[in-house]
Amino acid sequence: MKKMWRVIIAIVLIMILLGIVGVAVGFLTGADTARIYQTAESNSLISLIMRYYEWILQIIQTYKTAIFG
Amino acid sequence: MYEEDRLRALELYSRMFDEATDERALLQTLMSPTRQAVVVARAYNSNLGKLSINTEHKAEPEDLDENGVPDYVQAIERIRDEALAAQPRAAAPAAEDEKAEDEIVDENQMTLFAGEELAQESAEPEENEPEEIEQKPAEDRAEESDETAEENAEEIVPEEEIVESESGELKESIAFFELPPEGETDIPANEDGGDDLSVTPFNIETGELRSRPRREPKVFALIVYILFAIPLTIAAILILLIPALFFLALSVAAIICGVVVVSAAFNGFAVFADIMVLLGGALILFALGLLFLWTSIWFVGGAIVGVVHGVAALCDKWCYKEVRD
Structure with a gap:
């Protein structure tokens, strides 16, 4: 288990590092968050996921209000 | 043999x-x-x-x-x-x-x-x-x-x-x-004064077989232990299942989001920089998904199995005694 933890953490760290490098390269080469958001909204799949995400947030908020008042 | x-x-x-x-x-x-x-x-x-x-x-x-x-x-x-x-x-x-x-x-x-x-x-x-x-x-x-x-x-x-x-x-x-000289054996003695049977199963001097210790349950202690241990173990397993399922859901969500982001990056985006940003974000989502998935597996395969083994070991320690024929 300990060995597997080390392997998993190493893989995760490498992937996160590569992701950060990709995002950094993207922003250095002229990416714009507003443009990305605008394009994502027009994409039906991403807009669907965003609506699903908002729905989950609403459910959590409802339960939070019911439990903690 | x-x-x-x-x-x-x-x-x-x-x-x-x-x-x-x-x-x-x-x-x-x-x-x-x-x-x-x-x-x-x-x-x-x-x-x-x-x-x-x-x-x-x-x-x-x-x-x-x-x-x-x-x-x-x-x-x-x-x-x-x-x-x-x-x-x-x-x-x-x-x-x-x-x-x-x-x-x-x-x-x-x-x-x-x-x-x-x-x-x-x-x-x-x-x-x-x-x-x-x-x-x-x-x-x-x-x-x-x-x-x-x-x-x-x-x-x-x-x-x-x-x-x-x-x-x-x-x-x-x-x-x-070489056999040890008479009266000088390296065999450690048990609490009851007998020889440690785990070392030599036969008597060195006489060559006769010794009786091995047998494990006998303490019936009352075993019943009491079972009465308490089973509900407590089930409760512990259920408690540990909550974070396991939570991390499993998180991992599934992260991996699905990563897949959607990758597919969207190659479908709707035309600027290379935007695609790079989305691919980087997708990689981070996959990494988190993998981490959450392994955490849920650890909860099931490590923590829950560990609790069950611990309960069994405790039962073995408390509810059984070694007796000799």
Whole structure:
């Protein structure tokens, strides 16, 4: 288990590092968050996921209000 | 290995030592206890097919060869024959070596120029030796005779064996085959004063089989433990399942989001920089998904299984006792 933890953490760290490098390269080469958001909204799949995400947030908020008042 | 077979093998080895005229030469022939164990293990043919200490006695007769002798007994007999046959041969090379040395000396005397002087020098010590011997006290002569006997024994041994004896293997083999002196056993004693049965399953002095400890449940303690342990274990498992399922849901969500982001990056986006940003984000989502997935697996396979094992070990410790027949 300990060995597997080390392997998993190493893989995760490498992937996160590569992701950060990709995002950094993207922003250095002229990416714009507003443009990305605008394009994502027009994409039906991403807009669907965003609506699903908002729905989950609403459910959590409802339960939070019911439990903690 | 069954107890009967093990004791029989030990008896055969013991007999081998009794029959041997020179125990040291026999030990050198046997080489090491490990080697003998391997030989017996290879020859051993039990119904279980494994060589392990087994407290159970043979329920069925073992497979015998045509002569009705088990394979491992034949192997030990072969070793004994080899060892006994090697003993007279061991003395022969020593005599041959002495002859060879004499021949070498003679050759040197023939080839060297100072033949007479060397012959005189070589003759002088021989003439002086008897006088010195006569002058020495009887004790010294006894010590010398012991030393010469040891030297002769060492001459028989090949050089490789001498190297082994220097490294301590010979001592190990001697220590393995020697029985402890009476009243001085290294076997630790139990709390009740008896011998530790996990060390030797048979009595060294008498050779009889000892009774192995048996595990008996403390019935009342076991019932009480089960009454409390089962509900508590189930509760612990349920509590541990909550974070496991939570992390599983998180991992699934992260991986799905990553897949959607990757597919969207190649479908709706035209600018390379935007695609790079989305691919970087997708990689981070996959990494988090993998981490959450492994955490949920750890909760199920590590924490829950650990709790169950812990409860079982605690039951084993509290609710069972060892008794002897």
